[in-house]
Amino acid sequence: AADARGWLVHIHAIGDRAVRESLNGIAQARKDRQSGVAHSITHLQLVNPADFPRFRLLGVIASMQLDWATAEDYTLDLVKPYIADDAFRYMYPAKSLLDAGATIAGASDWPVSTPDPLKAMYQAVTRQGPKGVLNPEQRIDRQAMFYAYTANAAKAIGLGENIGSLAPGKQADLVVLDRDLFSVPDAELGEAKVLHTLFGGREVYRADGQEAL
Numbered sequence: 010a011a012d013a014r015g016w017l018v019h020i021h022a023i024g025d026r027a028v029r030e031s032l033n034g035i036a037q038a039r040k041d042r043q044s045g046v047a048h049s050i051t052h053l054q055l056v057n058p059a060d061f062p063r064f065r066l067l068g069v070i071a072s073m074q075l076d077w078a079t080a081e082d083y084t085l086d087l088v089k090p091y092i093a094d095d096a097f098r099y100m101y102p103a104k105s106l107l108d109a110g111a112t113i114a115g116a117s118d119w120p121v122s123t124p125d126p127l128k129a130m131y132q133a134v135t136r137q138g139p140k141g142v143l144n145p146e147q148r149i150d151r152q153a154m155f156y157a158y159t160a161n162a163a164k165a166i167g168l169g170e171n172i173g174s175l176a177p178g179k180q181a182d183l184v185v186l187d188r189d190l191f192s193v194p195d196a197e198l199g200e201a202k203v204l205h206t207l208f209g210g211r212e213v214y215r216a217d218g219q220e221a222l
Contacts, residue, residue, distance in 0.1 A: 011038075012035070012038035012039070012044045012046060012048070013038070013042070013044065015044060015046055016046070017046055017047070017048060017049075017166070017167045018035070018046075018048040018049075019048070019049050019050075019051060019072070019165075020048070020049070020050045020051070021050075021051050021052055022050050022051070022052060022053065023052045023053075023054045023055070024054070024055050025055040025056055025057040025060070025096065028050060028053060028055070028056050028057070028060060029057060029060055031050050032050070032060055032063045032064075032067060032069065035048055035067050035069055036063070036067055039067055039068075046167075047068055047069075047070050047112075047164055047165065047167070047169075048068075048069055048070070049069065049070035049071070049072045049114065049165045050064075050069060050070075050071065050072065051072035051073070051074070051116055051118070052072075052073075052074065052118070053071055053072075053073055053101065053102070053106075054077070054100060054101060055092070055096055055099065055100060056099060056102050056105075056106065057099075058099060058102075058105065061102070061105050061106055061108075061109035061111070062109045062110065064106060064109065064110070064111035064112070065109060065110030065111055065112075069111075070111075070112045070113075070114050070161065070164065070165045071103075071106045071111045071112065071113050071114065072114045072115075072116045072165050073101065073103060073113060073114070073115065073116060073157075074116050074117060074118045074122055074129070075101060075103055075115070075129050075130075075132055075133035075149070075154075076117070076122050076123055076128060076129040076132045076133075077101060077122060077132075078100070078101040078103065078132055078133060078136050078143055078144075078147070079132055079136065079137065079138030079139075079143055080136070080137070080138035080139070080140040080141040080142055080143040081138045081139055081140055082140070084100060084138075084143055085140050088100070097144075098144055098146075099144070099147070100143065100144055100147075101143070101144075101147060102144075102147055103133060103147055103148075103149040104146065104147045104148060104149050105147065107149060107153055112161050112164070113149070113153060113156075113157045113161060114157055114161040114162045114164065114165040115129060115130075115154065115157035115158035115161070115162050116162070116165075117129065126158040127186075127190075127198060127199060127201045127203075128199045129154075129158075130151065130154040130155075130158070130190070130198055130199075131195070131196075131198035131199030132199070133148070133149045133154050133157075134148060134149065134150065134151055134154065134195055134198060135148065135195050135196075135198075136148055151190065151191060151198070152191075155190075159173050159174060160173040160174050161173070180208075180209050180210075181207060181209060181210035182207060182208050182209065183206075183207050184203050184204075184205065184206050184207075185203070185204045185205040185206075185222070186201050186202065186203060186204065187201060187202045187203075187204055188201055202216065203216065204216045204219050205219060205221075205222050207222065
């Protein structure tokens with residue numbers, strides 16, 4: 010009913026059964042008509058590999074909090090002992106979803122976790138934590154993460170025509186960083202600082218000691 014009205018549906022699903030049922034619901038809505046609405050499923054801690062290609066086929070955005078993709082007490086001590094090994098190896102399966110053609114959008118789930126996309130990018134690229142690396146084969150590259158937190162995040166909230174990239178007619182939102190994130194070592198991704206923030210072409214943030222743009 011929501012799809013038929015053109016409403017954007019954003020579903021929170023952590024386990025693989027929740028993800029599958031969400032995809033099933035969207036598949037049912039798409040059965041007889043294509044609304045063109047890019048619905049999204051967020052969290053996606055566990056996804057059955059059989060469902061990876063369904064995101065692309067159904068036009069569903071994978072909205073992920075990859076700041077959580079880390080080897081720590083929660084993932085290794087509170088989750089791993091209670092799920093199958095085949096499920097654990099796909100925890101936060103960013104690379105598998107990307108390889109299957111899914112659109113990955115960056116999300117924070119703030120205030121549960123950090124709203125800083127730079128820290129989440131670092132985590133997605135390294136998957137490094139205090140207890141090692143969580144499923145290194147699921148690392149995702151920097152360019153994919155930049156799209157995740159810009160164009161794809163805009164698409165996930167239905168504003169892809171207005172924000173998410175710098176183009177004529179779009180809102181002039183941008184940040185100036187203190188380093189080139191495409192060339193620095195992985196470790197520096199999480200240390201990057203914002204020097205200026207412009208929203209709608211107007212400066213709304215300036216780091217101490219920085220001259221106004």
